[in-house]
Amino acid sequence: MKPLHLHENWTALRTIVTKEVLRFARIWVQTVLPPMVTMALYFIIFGGLIGSRIGEMEGIRYMDFIVPGLIMLAVITNSYSNVVSSFFSSKFQRHIEELLVSPVPNSLIILGFVGGGVARGLAVGVAVTLVSLFFSPFSLHSLTVTVSVVVMTSVVFALAGLINGVFARNFDDISIVPTFVLTPLTYLGGVFYSVSLLPDFWQAVSQLNPILYMVNAFRYGLLGTSDLSLTVSYAIIIGFILGLYLFALTLLNRGVGVRN
Amino acid sequence: MSNAALEIRALRKSYRNGFEALKGIDLTVAEGSFFALLGPNGAGKSTTIGIVTSLISKTSGKVQVFGHDLDREVQEVKRNIGLVPQEFNFNNFEPVAEVVVNQAGYYGIPRREAWKRARHYLGELGLWDKRQDMARTLSGGMKRRLMIARALVHEPRLLILDEPTAGVDIELRRSMWEFLQDINCDGRSIILTTHYLEEAERLCRNIAIIDHGHIVANTTMRGLLAKLDTETVVLELRAAAQRLPDHDSIRLRRIDELTLEADINRGEDLNTLFQLLDGAGIHVQSMRNKTNRLEELFVRMTRAVESADRGIRSAP
Numbered sequence: 001m002k003p004l005h006l007h008e009n010w011t012a013l014r015t016i017v018t019k020e021v022l023r024f025a026r027i028w029v030q031t032v033l034p035p036m037v038t039m040a041l042y043f044i045i046f047g048g049l050i051g052s053r054i055g056e057m058e059g060i061r062y063m064d065f066i067v068p069g070l071i072m073l074a075v076i077t078n079s080y081s082n083v084v085s086s087f088f089s090s091k092f093q094r095h096i097e098e099l100l101v102s103p104v105p106n107s108l109i110i111l112g113f114v115g116g117g118v119a120r121g122l123a124v125g126v127a128v129t130l131v132s133l134f135f136s137p138f139s140l141h142s143l144t145v146t147v148s149v150v151v152m153t154s155v156v157f158a159l160a161g162l163i164n165g166v167f168a169r170n171f172d173d174i175s176i177v178p179t180f181v182l183t184p185l186t187y188l189g190g191v192f193y194s195v196s197l198l199p200d201f202w203q204a205v206s207q208l209n210p211i212l213y214m215v216n217a218f219r220y221g222l223l224g225t226s227d228l229s230l231t232v233s234y235a236i237i238i239g240f241i242l243g244l245y246l247f248a249l250t251l252l253n254r255g256v257g258v259r260n
Numbered sequence: 261m262s263n264a265a266l267e268i269r270a271l272r273k274s275y276r277n278g279f280e281a282l283k284g285i286d287l288t289v290a291e292g293s294f295f296a297l298l299g300p301n302g303a304g305k306s307t308t309i310g311i312v313t314s315l316i317s318k319t320s321g322k323v324q325v326f327g328h329d330l331d332r333e334v335q336e337v338k339r340n341i342g343l344v345p346q347e348f349n350f351n352n353f354e355p356v357a358e359v360v361v362n363q364a365g366y367y368g369i370p371r372r373e374a375w376k377r378a379r380h381y382l383g384e385l386g387l388w389d390k391r392q393d394m395a396r397t398l399s400g401g402m403k404r405r406l407m408i409a410r411a412l413v414h415e416p417r418l419l420i421l422d423e424p425t426a427g428v429d430i431e432l433r434r435s436m437w438e439f440l441q442d443i444n445c446d447g448r449s450i451i452l453t454t455h456y457l458e459e460a461e462r463l464c465r466n467i468a469i470i471d472h473g474h475i476v477a478n479t480t481m482r483g484l485l486a487k488l489d490t491e492t493v494v495l496e497l498r499a500a501a502q503r504l505p506d507h508d509s510i511r512l513r514r515i516d517e518l519t520l521e522a523d524i525n526r527g528e529d530l531n532t533l534f535q536l537l538d539g540a541g542i543h544v545q546s547m548r549n550k551t552n553r554l555e556e557l558f559v560r561m562t563r564a565v566e567s568a569d570r571g572i573r574s575a576p
């Protein structure tokens with residue numbers, strides 16, 4: 001088998017990513033603006049109004065404590081929803097066939113869609129960070145941890161969105177997971193509170209939630225404080241990336257949801 | 261390694277519900293040919309095309325495109341094929357030029373070269389002025405032409421068109437025929453499925469008819485048409501005929517008071533028909549072929565398969 005040459009592969013990947021970025025950039029009013037507005041409301045209501053009565057969390061002002069979690073919440077939901085909606089609509093309109101008839105390997109199709117999801121996740125993450133500056137001073141403990149965790153978390157949820165898109169057969173299927181799985185797990189992932197406040201039993205249950213590790217690692221990157229081990233967090237994030245990537249690749253290689 | 265543009269051997273496709281769409285077909289499309297693949301709805305045409313273009317997985321059999329095996333060299337196979345599918349399958353929310361340029365990108369063609377080719381093919385197909393319009397705003401005929409430009413942008417050696425002129429007005433259809441004939445003359449092999457048998461007869465030098473998952477004919481257009489042993493013409497009369505004359509190789513029958521049908525054996529010329537009618541005092545006002553010649557054969561062949569299938573199904 002003579003695969004596409006390296007530069008041809010690079011052109012193909014760049015084409016998919018550019019197409020995906022243009023897709024969400026063209027409709028920025030629907031994709032980038034709403035999370036900025038929503039997060040501004042979170043900052044005002046939870047951070048400002050309620051947070052002022054809570055005082056400190058883990059020795060940090062409550063408003064400052066929730067900033068990393070809310071940025072992460074925006075990154076996770078946007079990385080996921082970008083890929084799931086883009087992949088499903090390409091199936092729905094059948095233009096996924098443009099890729100399927102071309103010599104682009106399935107691994108590049110995955111990377112392309114994930115690249116688009118990560119781009120949107122990071123764009124929204126930066127936008128929400130800018131909004132947060134109106135409420136909380138910017139703080140950075142470790143640039144490496146912050147960037148690596150936010151990018152890898154975005155990859156995890158972009159991959160998960162792709163898998164959801166592969167299985168989805170109608171528009172309901174692309175909203176079930178974000179509504180009933182992703183949002184509850186994120187809210188219970190230590191965005192608004194420290195798990196150390198929970199009773200032992202619920203602390204143990206919370207540790208089964210992978211989002212808890214991602215939020216805490218990101219909070220460590222920005223504020224230098226975390227409930228959990230950074231090494232365990234990295235191991236879990238990398239484990240999810242590998243597992244989800246291999247699963248997505250197997251699905252596309254078998255043609256699940258895309259080939260008859 | 262075969263020189264054929266497409267070689268299919270013992271190709272089978274069974275769906276999970278047990279439906280057998282292809283029952284072991286063999287098909288060879290010579291390089292450079294303009295090939296018609298005809299068949300009634302559900303005969304297996306689109307399944308065959310879907311397998312060749314990797315959109316449908318085969319159950320068994322071999323497919324080779326310019327000698328490249330679909331199982332072992334799928335990327336080479338894909339690189340050599342351009343597909344114009346039956347249904348619109350581009351992103352409606354992308355500008356026209358981007359649909360074509362992105363497709364080139366999937367084949368590893370750098371953006372500058374992709375724009376050059378997009379300009380060429382969109383220009384040839386009369387769409388360059390629409391390049392910035394969203395694809396959804398195009399008319400049906402323009403959308404079909406956009407899919408042709410998209411299929412050609414990576415300059416494949418084999419172009420497969422699945423019903424390319426469905427819903428296209430006659431003027432536009434003729435200009436598309438000319439375009440396709442031109443690119444075939446340049447050496448590109450073309451496989452065409454169509455419901456317009458006039459289109460197949462006019463464009464294609466070779467033909468296969470598929471029905472109920474079997475290939476029932478695979479020959480040259482001339483060879484196939486030579487099988488037609490009778491041709492039927494419809495005659496509109498000036499006045500009602502009193503009696504119908506007899507002839508060994510021409511059979512006349514009355515359709516209504518002023519209309520006759522004549523079955524003329526192959527080899528018999530029309531002068532004999534007119535002499536016969538003249539002798540009987542029958543004056544003809546106008547004459548037309550009852551059906552297109554290919555249509556006549558197509559109906560006969562597909563009916564024969566249907567009858568054979570019914571026989572098999574009704575057997576104990």
